[in-house]
Amino acid sequence: MEFPVTVHRARLGPQEFKVVRPARPPEHAVLLDDGWFLNAYVDEAAARLMAGLWRLAATSPRSLIHLPLRRGAGTGAAAGTSEAGARPLDLVLLHHSLQFAPSRWKELRGRLGPGLRRSVTVPASDPETGHAALHHAENRDLFHQRLHAETLFVTGSAKVFRETAGAFREVADHGPRHARDGSPGGHYCARLGSGDDGARDIHIEYSDAREP
Numbered sequence: 001m002e003f004p005v006t007v008h009r010a011r012l013g014p015q016e017f018k019v020v021r022p023a024r025p026p027e028h029a030v031l032l033d034d035g036w037f038l039n040a041y042v043d044e045a046a047a048r049l050m051a052g053l054w055r056l057a058a059t060s061p062r063s064l065i066h067l068p069l070r071r072g073a074g075t076g077a078a079a080g081t082s083e084a085g086a087r088p089l090d091l092v093l094l095h096h097s098l099q100f101a102p103s104r105w106k107e108l109r110g111r112l113g114p115g116l117r118r119s120v121t122v123p124a125s126d127p128e129t130g131h132a133a134l135h136h137a138e139n140r141d142l143f144h145q146r147l148h149a150e151t152l153f154v155t156g157s158a159k160v161f162r163e164t165a166g167a168f169r170e171v172a173d174h175g176p177r178h179a180r181d182g183s184p185g186g187h188y189c190a191r192l193g194s195g196d197d198g199a200r201d202i203h204i205e206y207s208d209a210r211e212p
Contacts (some may be wrong), residue, residue, distance in 0.1 A: 001052045001124050006115030010110055017100070018063045019112055020056065020120075022049060031069045031152060032086035038200050039086070039154065043208040047172035053093060054165035055122035058158040061095035066109075070150060081131060090151040095158065102148035109149070143192075145199040167192045167204055175206025 004023035009016055026046035032039045042050065057065045070088040094100055102198070143160060146153040167190040178188035192202040 001048070002119055002121045003049065003052055003057075005056075005118050005120050007118050008112040008115040010108055010111035010113075012104055012111075017108055019066050019115075020060065020063045021066045021068065021115065022053065023117055025068050025071075026050075029069055031089045031091055033089055033147070033152070038089075039200045040202055040204045041207040042168070042171060042204065043206070044172045044176050047168045047175065047204070047206070051165045051168035051172065052122050054161050054168060056120060056163035057093035057095065057156075058165075059122065061097055061158060063094075063110075064098070064100060065093040067091040067093075069168075087150070089147070092151055092153045093161065094153065094155055095161075096144070096155050102153045104128070105151060105153070106149040117143070135212040141197045143199065164192060171204050171206050176208070179206060179208065 006021050006023050008019040008021065008079075010019070022096060026042070026049050028043035029046035029050070030041050040050075044190075053065050068090050092102075092105065137179050142156065143164075144155045146155070163170070170190045171188065176189040187205050187207070189203060190207040192204060
């Protein structure tokens, strides 16, 4: 899978950080925090892009992968959802070894310029652990979540990013057909489990405002 990104660099004190964003943010995607759940509503293109960004996080341990989603709230894939009062969030993915404090994000974000255009290639698919595996007591390779500056930070290892990208691919592969067929249940979704005590699962639902 190949897609365009912009690469940004900015300094905070003596440290320089690299932030990677998709050159074309998805038109039909939103991430909402309703206080109980984290709900991502995506169309096919957005789900495939997010799968790619998940894999990019696995191969870019020195980068923050930033997906601006807040501006899509109330439009696109979010239209028609029953999320009144939910808080829209951006998303940042980062490798745990980077040890970036979310409290520094707002300042870093404010220092980012237009960036340089690049093209990245990530594997089209990867082996998956399966969602249930993340909840096994002996599993120590977990996602960790933090909320700061209207942004959800998801921190993990290369392994866990690589092996769970399939949750988004699953929605991209099956969501459109499910919507066309009018399958029972009213929606198609996947659940991305954290496994971290106190962290919330991310509910990923196929939702395309262009569908009749």
